[in-house]
Amino acid sequence: xxxxxxxxxxxxxxxxxxxxxxxxxxxxxxxxxxxxxxxxxxxxxxxxxxxxxxxxxxxxxxxxxxxxxxxxxxxxxxxxxxxxxxxxxxxxxxxxxxxxxxxxxxxxxxxxxxxxxxxxxxxxxxxxxxxxxxxxxxxxxxxxxxxxxxxxxxxxxxxxxxxxxxxxxxxxxxxxxxxxxxxxxxxxxxxxxxxxxxxxxxxxxxxxxxxxxxxxxxxxxxxxxxxxxxxxxxxxxxxxxxxxxxxxxxxxxxxxxxxxxxxxxxxxxxxxxxxxxxxxxxxxxxxxxxxxxxxxxxxxxxxxxxxxxxxxxxxxxxxxxxxxxxxxxxxxxxxxxxxxxxxxxxxxxxxxxxxxxxxxxxxxxxxxxxxxxxxxxxxxxxxxxxxxxxxxxxxxxxxxxxxxxxxxxxxxxxxxxxxxxxxxxxxxxxxx
Amino acid sequence: xxxxxxxxxxxxxxxxxxxxxxxxxxxxxxxxxxxxxxxxxxxxxxxxxxxxxxxxxxxxxxxxxxxxxxxxxxxxxxxxxxxxxxxxxxxxxxxxxxxxxxxxxxxxxxxxxxxxxxxxxxxxxxxxxxxxxxxxxxxxxxxxxxxxxxxxxxxxxxxxxxxxxxxxxxxxxxxxxxxxxxxxxxxxxxxxxxxxxxxxxxxxxxxxxxxxxxxxxxxxxxxxxxxxxxxxxxxxxxxxxxxxxxxxxxxxxxxxxxxxxxxxxxxxxxxxxxxxxxxxxxxxxxxxxxxxxxxxxxxxxxxxxxxxxxxxxxxxxxxxxxxxxxxxxxxxxxxxxxxxxxxxxxxxxxxxxxxxxxxxxxxxxxxxxxxxxxxxxxxxxxxxxxxxxxxxxxxxxxxxxxxxxxxxxxxxxxxxxxxxxxxxxxxxxxxx
Numbered sequence: 001x002x003x004x005x006x007x008x009x010x011x012x013x014x015x016x017x018x019x020x021x022x023x024x025x026x027x028x029x030x031x032x033x034x035x036x037x038x039x040x041x042x043x044x045x046x047x048x049x050x051x052x053x054x055x056x057x058x059x060x061x062x063x064x065x066x067x068x069x070x071x072x073x074x075x076x077x078x079x080x081x082x083x084x085x086x087x088x089x090x091x092x093x094x095x096x097x098x099x100x101x102x103x104x105x106x107x108x109x110x111x112x113x114x115x116x117x118x119x120x121x122x123x124x125x126x127x128x129x130x131x132x133x134x135x136x137x138x139x140x141x142x143x144x145x146x147x148x149x150x151x152x153x154x155x156x157x158x159x160x161x162x163x164x165x166x167x168x169x170x171x172x173x174x175x176x177x178x179x180x181x182x183x184x185x186x187x188x189x190x191x192x193x194x195x196x197x198x199x200x201x202x203x204x205x206x207x208x209x210x211x212x213x214x215x216x217x218x219x220x221x222x223x224x225x226x227x228x229x230x231x232x233x234x235x236x237x238x239x240x241x242x243x244x245x246x247x248x249x250x251x252x253x254x255x256x257x258x259x260x261x262x263x264x265x266x267x268x269x270x271x272x273x274x275x276x277x278x279x280x281x282x283x284x285x286x287x288x289x290x291x292x293x294x295x296x297x298x299x300x301x302x303x304x305x306x307x308x309x310x311x312x313x314x315x316x317x318x319x320x321x322x323x324x325x326x327x328x329x330x331x332x333x334x335x336x337x338x339x340x341x342x343x344x345x346x347x348x349x350x351x352x353x354x355x356x357x358x359x360x361x362x363x364x365x366x367x368x369x370x371x372x373x374x375x376x377x378x379x380x381x382x383x384x385x386x387x388x389x390x391x392x393x394x395x396x397x398x399x400x401x402x403x404x405x406x407x408x409x410x411x412x413x414x415x416x417x418x419x420x421x422x423x424x425x426x427x428x429x430x431x432x
Numbered sequence: 433x434x435x436x437x438x439x440x441x442x443x444x445x446x447x448x449x450x451x452x453x454x455x456x457x458x459x460x461x462x463x464x465x466x467x468x469x470x471x472x473x474x475x476x477x478x479x480x481x482x483x484x485x486x487x488x489x490x491x492x493x494x495x496x497x498x499x500x501x502x503x504x505x506x507x508x509x510x511x512x513x514x515x516x517x518x519x520x521x522x523x524x525x526x527x528x529x530x531x532x533x534x535x536x537x538x539x540x541x542x543x544x545x546x547x548x549x550x551x552x553x554x555x556x557x558x559x560x561x562x563x564x565x566x567x568x569x570x571x572x573x574x575x576x577x578x579x580x581x582x583x584x585x586x587x588x589x590x591x592x593x594x595x596x597x598x599x600x601x602x603x604x605x606x607x608x609x610x611x612x613x614x615x616x617x618x619x620x621x622x623x624x625x626x627x628x629x630x631x632x633x634x635x636x637x638x639x640x641x642x643x644x645x646x647x648x649x650x651x652x653x654x655x656x657x658x659x660x661x662x663x664x665x666x667x668x669x670x671x672x673x674x675x676x677x678x679x680x681x682x683x684x685x686x687x688x689x690x691x692x693x694x695x696x697x698x699x700x701x702x703x704x705x706x707x708x709x710x711x712x713x714x715x716x717x718x719x720x721x722x723x724x725x726x727x728x729x730x731x732x733x734x735x736x737x738x739x740x741x742x743x744x745x746x747x748x749x750x751x752x753x754x755x756x757x758x759x760x761x762x763x764x765x766x767x768x769x770x771x772x773x774x775x776x777x778x779x780x781x782x783x784x785x786x787x788x789x790x791x792x793x794x795x796x797x798x799x800x801x802x803x804x805x806x807x808x809x810x811x812x813x814x815x816x817x818x819x820x821x822x823x824x825x826x827x828x829x830x831x832x833x834x835x836x837x838x839x840x841x842x843x844x845x846x847x848x849x850x851x852x853x854x855x856x857x858x859x860x861x862x863x864x
Contacts, residue, residue: 007512014520015734016533016716018723020510028512032505050507052731058503067499071490073464074706075482078452080439080460088446101448106538106708107732113571138728139545140573269731274506276538276708276732284448291450296570299484299701300539300708302447 004028004040022389024379032057035403035410037387046410048402049387051356054246054270055316056405062273065312069305077104077302087307090314091267092281094252099265101287103280104301108242108268109137111278115264116141116203118282118290119236125200129190129230131163133213133393136205136240145205157199159190163393165216167349167360180219187226191233201235203264208254211243214392215351215358223260236286237261242268242278243356247317247404250327250354257353270404275309276300322404330354333400333411337418344422346373355406358397369394376425384417436460436472454821456811464489467835467842469819478842480834481819483788486678486702487748488835494705497744501737509536509734519739522746523699523711526684531697533719535712536733540674540700541569543710547696548573548635550714550722551668557632561622561662563595565645565825568637568672577637589631591622595825597648599781599792612651619658623665633667635696640686643675646824647783647790655692668718669693674700674710675788679749679836682759682786689785702836707741708732754836762786765832765843769850776854778805787838790829801826808857816849 008026011019027045031038034056037045047057055062077084088102105111120126130136130145137143144155162170164183171182187204194201204226210216227237239262244254246267255262264286268278278301290296300306317323334350334357341347348362361374374396378388391399402410440458443451459477463470466488469477479489487494501515509516520534537543552558562568562577569575576587594602596615603614619636626633636658642648659669671694676686678699687694696718700710710733722728732738749755766782766789773779780794793806806828810820823831834842 004512007514007517010521011512011517013716014517014524014533015509016535016719016723018720018727019535019734020727020729021512022510026512028514029505029507030513032507037505037507052508053506057505057507060503063499063503066502067495070498070706071492071495073461073469073489074485075461075464075469075489076484077447078454080436080443080453080458081462082439082460085439085443085446089442092446101446103448103451107542107730109542109730110539110571117572138726138730139542139571140549141571143726272732274502274732274735274737284445287448288450291448294570294575295450295452297452298539298541298570300704300706302451303706305706 023382027382035406043385045382045385045387046413047387048400048406048414049389050403051243051248051401052269053273054404055273055313055322056403059273059316061316062309062312065308066275066305069308072304074303074305076299078297081304081307083304083307083311084302087310090311091279095265095281096261098261098263098283099281100284101282103287103290103296104306105278105280105298106276106300107137108266108278109139109142110298111266111268111280112136112142112205112240113139114280114290114296115238115266116205117294118264118280118286119203119238121293122236122286122289123200123202123234125202125234126157127194127199127201127235128158129187129194129201129204129235130158130160131206131210131213132160133163134207135212156197159194161187161190163210163213163216164218164222165213166219167216176219180222180225183219183222184225184229187229191229195233201230201233203236203238204230205238205240207240207242208244208258209249209353209356211356212391214360214397215356217351218258223258227260236263238264238266240266242266246270247323247326248354248356248401250323250330252323254353271313272306272309273313275306277306277310317404320405326354326404329406329408329411330357332408333357333414336411336415340418346370346422346426352400355402355404357400358391359400360392361396361398369396371396373425374398377421380421380424381417384421386414386417455814459814467838475817477814477817477819478845479819480832480838480846481821482835483675483680483833484701485705486836487705487745487754488837491705491748493748494741494744497740498707498737501740504736506735506737508731510729513736513739515736515739515743516734519742522743524713527697527713528693530693530695530715531713532716533714535719535722535728536738537710537712537730538708538732539569540698540710541571541574542730543698543700543712544568544574544637544672545571546712546722546728547670547698548637549726550696550712550718551635551670553725554668554718554721555632555634555666557634557666558589559626559631559633559667560590561619561626561633561636561667562590562592563638563642563645564592565595566639567644588629591626593619593622595642595645595648596650596654597645598651599648608651612654612657615651615654616657616661619661623661627665633662633665635668635670636662637670637672639672639674640676640690641681641785641788643788644823646792646829647785647788649783650690655690659692668695670696670698672698674698678702679755679758680786680788680833682755682762684755703745704738704741705745707738709738709742749836752837758786758836761838761840761843762789764840765789768843768847772850772854778802778854778858784832787834787836789832790823791832792824793828793830801828803828805857806830809853812853812856813849816853818846818849
């Protein structure tokens with residue numbers, strides 16, 4: 001086994017320095033099983049970060065489906081294949097009747113490209129609304145929605161509105177209804193700007209639970225009223241369920257939690273338990289308009305391999321009733337962390353849904369975001385054998401998002417490590 | 433087994449009508465092995481189209497590598513993993529010393545997005561040069577290089593130049609050198625337009641053997657001289673090796689055949705024998721500039737699964753010396769088809785390299801493209817158990833591109849079917 005320093009140097013050359021890595025001392029993982037991963041020294045970690053291996057690392061049902069299909073047939077989609085049709089039927093049936101047809105692709109980026117272009121073709125307009133702290137992928141078009149990389153302001157078709165939240169509200173001292181109105185007013189301004197510039201409104205794209213924004217508590221009614229405003233302006237509503245969907249919240253879809261009905265749904269990360277697999281789902285009319293305009297074909301997508309693996313993942317979620325596990329374990333874990341907020345002045349807020357929880361770390365003096373503390377917490381948790389990361393507009397939110405089979409026992413072990421970590425860091429600070 | 437009509441109706445709803453299908457009567461394939469595929473009725477076809485399962489359908493070495501890795505670990509790239517580094521090192525080493533570092537992704541579209549944005553960041557310019565009959569993928573940016581879908585002319589950063597060819601030259605009657613000069617003059621005009629508009633030249637992107645253009649015979653010297661002109665204008669040269677690379681031509685790379693040295697190389701289709709896998713390779717400086725500007729991360733890419741499968745494919749190509757097989761069988765098949773050009777006035781031209789051959793079907797009276805005849809040839813070959821498709825600026829080129837282990841015996845069987853097909857169609861025409 002190559003030592004970490006040598007491997008890192010080789011990686012910096014072969015992938016280029018700047019290829020992202022987690023943790024002060026990067027982790028060299030060699031094996032996974034269920035909710036656990038093991039490093040090159042044989043040390044076990046409880047995985048509380050990875051949503052892609054959603055039914056567990058090295059899930060044997062998925063491995064078996066993948067092996068069987070790759071050993072039988074894996075070919076592109078210009079031939080008939082029954083399982084591909086069946087998988088798309090199953091995906092569509094997981095939504096309301098407005099979702100009828102599916103375009104499969106290989107990544108959330110590709111699926112969001114399809115969604116945005118679909119909305120543009122259908123409406124004849126180009127303007128896209130998104131929040132001011134989002135991320136939807138890495139292509140030129142999709143990355144222009146993000147604060148990272150290419151500047152959003154360089155794309156005249158994109159307007160960002162402040163993401164709605166109750167913890168650091170745009171206007172302090174308002175009641176929830178008035179706060180909701182204040183955020184909707186900002187969305188209305190963005191719509192008006194797109195209309196005045198001639199771009200018009202093709203779509204609003206949002207993560208249904210605002211995951212990259214830090215899982216904020218959203219003023220009640222914002223999402224359905226925002227969706228109605230966008231439709232009033234002639235636009236479509238795109239739910240990015242890449243992180244929020246697939247029972248992550250204890251519901252099948254994030255939009256059930258925040259209470260709106262999308263026209264287009266994008267899914268990705270958990271769909272293939274690690275096989276590249278993503279989807280854009282919509283009405284048949286929307287999908288066929290897109291297909292007629294683009295003759296869309298994706299070499300690796302809608303393959304028998306994607307279908308077989310995708311159905312094995314759905315089978316595992318359904319047969320093991322992982323949605324109930326997520327709801328139960330997630331609620332207990334959130335309650336336990338919320339309790340700790342009452343006893344620790346460095347925890348500003350505990351938010352989230354199901355097994356997707358954010359703990360906002362703050363400076364006790366003024367509740368200001370403390371991203372440095374969040375980074376220390378994440379690294380010390382890793383030393384104790386628990387893998388998390390950070391999120392949010394200020395990167396000060398500890399992000400907890402384990403594989404779906406995460407158990408009460410795993411949660412109990414984590415809470416012990418959490419308490420020890422916070423005690424150690426508070427003690428460090430007092431000693432400093 | 434569902435009957436074809438019912439399955440097609442279900443597919444039209446679940447995927448949306450317009451999801452592309454091959455052949456007048458779509459083929460319902462259920463199994464593959466090596467260079468053969470089998471339909472739902474158990475009928476065998478010799479696959480002469482599919483370059484994705486490059487080391488053969490259901491290749492057992494690939495299946496074993498995929499199974500072993502998925503059963504061990506498949507996780508994102510923000511942890512250290514030795515095989516991911518090793519795979520990128522092996523990929524870079526397949527090129528000259530100017531290629532040092534690799535960014536893995538999940539599709540040729542994603543890899544071309546990376547290449548184009550990399551060139552833009554590195555040069556500080558936005559203009560992109562491409563041929564007038566190309567296709568590089570399906571995102572908004574990449575599809576704007578294509579004649580299909582969104583109009584190229586709507587993207588002010590893109591300028592197309594006429595693809596160079598000897599069969600239907602832009603100026604008839606010229607010698608090869610003068611013809612080369614005439615095409616270079618057109619490229620020069622496109623460069624001048626980008627410079628005059630203020631876009632400048634970021635890159636020229638070309639398939640190294642102009643596959644979608646119909647595999648034309650290119651006037652000698654065009655590619656290296658075009659590359660020099662682009663560099664003179666401050667741009668970079670991107671070789672799209674998604675179709676041309678990976679020993680398809682009997683050489684590792686298409687750019688070896690057409691004699692130029694790219695700054696950025698994009699690979700895709702054959703890399704994972706069906707697993708979504710693509711790469712953008714360049715100098716370390718180019719890759720690191722891109723990474724610094726974008727903090728590029730791709731959820732499913734640079735995974736242990738991509739590395740394990742990608743290396744199994746390279747192992748198969750190297751250990752079975754498939755490059756030699758491609759060179760030998762490809763040369764014999766091309767010679768046999770070229771011989772038939774002499775005896776059939778419907779074959780205008782036979783072109784290509786290795787196991788990538790195009791047969792241009794024409795109207796005998798005036799050598800005009802006959803896409804209808806090409807379509808009939810392809811459908812009748814399918815009835816005889818041989819899978820091909822069409823390509824080229826006029827869709828009149830029968831495209832022959834089998835898996836790399838395609839044998840002399842397979843080629844001999846194909847030639848019998850070809851002769852029978854042409855005889856039947858000529859007889860039909862006389863009878864009509």
